[in-house]
């Protein structure tokens with residue numbers, strides 16, 4: 505991306521460095537790993553690792569944060585999302601949550617949080633809200649947004665790496681959320 509800017513826009517190093525602050529953090533909160541079966545945990549690890557590849561298409565490893573799980577990758581690791589928020593202090597934070605009231609329309613934020621939740625067995629419906637409630641209870645300011653395809657969450661792929669790709673495509677490439685969803689399907 506820097507190289508693309510450099511050659512396309514002919515901008516220098518200083519300007520590139522100025523723009524680095526414009527890149528958001530993408531955070532996966534794995535604090536609910538304890539709710540998962542062994543099979544789901546394996547899938548969670550895979551999805552979290554695939555998400556690094558998605559992040560690399562748009563940004564670089566340091567912008568990818570995994571909280572509460574060791575992935576053995578070059579993502580940044582924090583014990584909890586709260587630790588990350590305390591240390592990095594991003595401005596606007598959006599939690600992607602299918603149970604949110606407001607729809608995600610590709611708005612900019614400094615940090616996007618995705619729940620490290622896999623829904624293969626059992627009923628984990630509404631569990632992303634637990635992350636929201638915990639963060640609010642701990643005094644953090646977080647906005648929640650749901651991703652919809654033509655007015656419905658049905659049809660939106662819910663794997664963590666797909667949600668990451670939809671968000672980054674919409675925010676960084678400026679495509680519509682619908683186009684972003686269709687491109688990952």
Ligand code: SAM
Pocket residue numbers: 599600601602603617618619620621622623628629630631632633649650651652657660661662663664667
């Ligand atoms: N069962 C969980 C729930 O109902 O809250 C959803 C788990 S989903 C497999 C994994 C994560 O992807 C969620 O925590 C959320 O961050 C994100 N996600 C999945 N679908 C979404 C949607 N339609 N809108 C916003 N976020 C979504």
